[in-house]
Amino acid sequence: MTLKFFDPMLMIGISLAIVFLMPIWRALGGKKLAWAVSVLLYAFNTLFMIGVSYRATLYPEGLIVKIGGFNPPFGIVLHVTFWGAVLSTFVWFVAFLSIMYASTRNDAEPAYVYYSLLTLIALGSTGMFLTGDIFNLFVFTEITALAAFGLSAFMKKKETAYATIKYIIMAEVASAFLLVAIALLYGKLGTLNMLDAHQTLKTVGMTGAMVLSVLFFLIGYGVEAEIFPLNLWAPDVYRYVPEEVIALFISGSSKAAAFAWLRMWVMVFGVPQKMLQVMLWIGIVTFAFAEVMAYSQKNFRRALGYASLGQAGLVFVAISLGSELALKAAFLLMLNHILSETILFYIAGNIGEDGAPANVRIPLVFGFLGAVSMPPFIGFWGKIFLFMALAKAGYWVMFVLIALFSIVEIAYMYKWFVSLYKGTGKMELVRSFSPIMLTLVSFAMWFLPLIPKAVNLLDIVIKPFIQKGVM
């Protein structure tokens, strides 16, 4: 078996075929077979994506996978970066944990539909992480969004219906803006391939139409990347939707939208300096707003939801800054966010009258430490890198603001930690499996900064994105 076997299209094609055949699985073996097929698929895909990630490290500028045998920009290509491959590995891993977790649920009916939706949100996010074509990115954005709507409304409760309809309306308007942005970009540059668009843009320059296009892309991806004020749908969804779905929102759809913004802003438009200040302030306001709101919440899941918006704001700041250090920070913050918030959401779904279950105390500690980016965790390095990047670029006001609101974050997280830690309940064996597995992964990541190779790895992560700006 050579490395050529790890062709991401193979995974996407097979996964799609298996999802399409879901009614057949159900007819053959009922709910159980549908579940077993999904579990096997997610496990296989996780392993496969590890292989793809390894393969991607050998291509510093990113691996180009042609589809249909046509050369770019005439056919669609996947542009597999190490960063995108790592994030998709995590998506499939979290999906695997989520479906294990969901196996104890019996109120999600019809179950095969639920499992298909879980598969498709992971698949859509994978597509968003890997694709190298702007319109293809839009299609995968829609796949991810529709799967998210379906999952979010799936419980057919009063609260989920209310939370979902707000989400749908905002996301739909956003997708109209995305298409307008694509129309502007295609009309002006005459191409849909990202790398080719960047090359063409260098000769054309940031004209008025291109500035509009950037803004519309921001609106389009801002809804799912949870940028203020487009994130107002999120707290309700995070409050009421089942935790295994939220785990996929955190690791899948919101990260994929942030990554899509990274693609458009850094890879296609090349960090236009004229608009940099505006973007940074949008990120800072997102962070500040989220932390202040989180501080005043009386419900743990709602507080976590706002904390997660705050993290999205930080990632947005790091991406928009676009320097080498800032991109490294963005990568580490994304991973940290996936691990810590997902652990906390899994536990938050099982909190009783007397606090958190006792048999998941270690994951709880890990989750809280990760959520406030404390030293042993990669999030700590992420935040340090972000501060360094801000200082290097001379944005001292933003430096102080982020530090200030980080203290607010530590304050309320500590408060919640104290009130939850002493719980005496127990979590079912199957259910506690998910947070424990994630804790093991984040424990393994402790040692990441210790390995000299890891520093090298970070260079590989950002390599495809570091290039000379357009302006």
Add this chain to the structure above:
Amino acid sequence: MRLKYILAWIFVILFVGVVAYSLQTEVPFGHDLTKLAKYYVDNTARETGIPNFVTAIVVSYRGFDTLGEVTVLLLATLGVIGILPWEKHKKVKKAHPVLLWGIRIVFPIILLVGVYIVIHGHLTPGGGFQAGAVVASAFLLYMVSLSAHLDLESFAFTESIAGAGFALIGVAGIFAGGAFLYNFLPKGNLFDLFSGGIIPIVYILIGLKVSSELTEVVSHMMKGGAEQ
């Protein structure tokens, strides 16, 4: 409250003005073909062997988008099934005989039109999506006028087999030619009905999938979900 409307109108007029102005100055209406378009106009017939360039792009050059798109339709179906589950036992009203006979005559004709559109999708305007929509509207007509129930299970099977076929043809391309959705069949002569390699096959599968998905969506919208 008046203020809200005035602000909204101002916003809308600004949006239209700014975008239309920058589009017209930078991408004038009726401008020359872009680089991509020139390539397609010059090379499509040679590379894919079919005369309908839109079909060539939809199924061949950008076939992956189309696979994503049928997935979006599947998602709509799944979401509608999840949110508005279908109830099996409801009374079926007896339709008026004139209506009954009318439908019996019209229904096969519409289906035939759909089949024609999809089979000639690579030669003339039309194809899988259009045919799918036409066939779905035939079933819609059938349901509305006879208030009859369709056997949705068989639609689900059709859809899943057609979709899996599409995805697996794509995977077969990886093994046959090194790229997903690689056109590994002989392309035949331009303008022939049997030409274009996998393109007509894929478009027929798309037609089957789209029609059954749209029918499922519409029938669930019509009757699914228990009223409380």
Add this chain to the structure above:
Amino acid sequence: MTIVNLLIYVLMGLMIVMAIIAAETKNLLSAAIFSGFISLVVSMLFVYLQAPDVAMAEAAIGAALSLAIILFAIKRTGEVEEK
């Protein structure tokens, strides 16, 4: 200006007027019907813009199936917009 051009301009004007009526009317049924008509006019404009494939799709999907979906939803949620 040829007759065809004139016709196209009239159609576009009609389309925008219909959109405004659809936006402002309190009766959801007529708003839905107008949105269906807009799709129909748009598909005619597609024919003028030399896009027969898209015109077919817009007529079949935009004007027929979308309208059906909206009408079913209106039937199940109520016909009149309050306020």
Add this chain to the structure above:
Amino acid sequence: MMFYIAALSLIGIGLYVVLTKKNLVKVLIGISIADSGVNLLLISVGYLKNGTAPILEKGLNKPMVDPVPQALVLTAIVIGVATLALAMSVVIDVKRHFGTVELDKVIKMMRGGDNGDA
């Protein structure tokens, strides 16, 4: 130019409905109007003066309009109807739980029956 203005006006009116109206069905009708506008905009961007439809005919060799936006719009139309259907089914779900589809009333009911965590 006129096509751009017409298409953008449709998008604008759709946005206006989303911004000002409270009835969920109405909002979704607005979004579907905006979708038609977006499709028209994309096709107009690909128009070539005096071009013909991008379908080869025997013995004819005239300049053709850009086929790419047409392919994109075919995709966009189907995505539009899919999202419309899903959104409408959620609206029906809202109606089932709240008895109304006016967003401000629904918000008021959510605030009223809340367990103090808003």
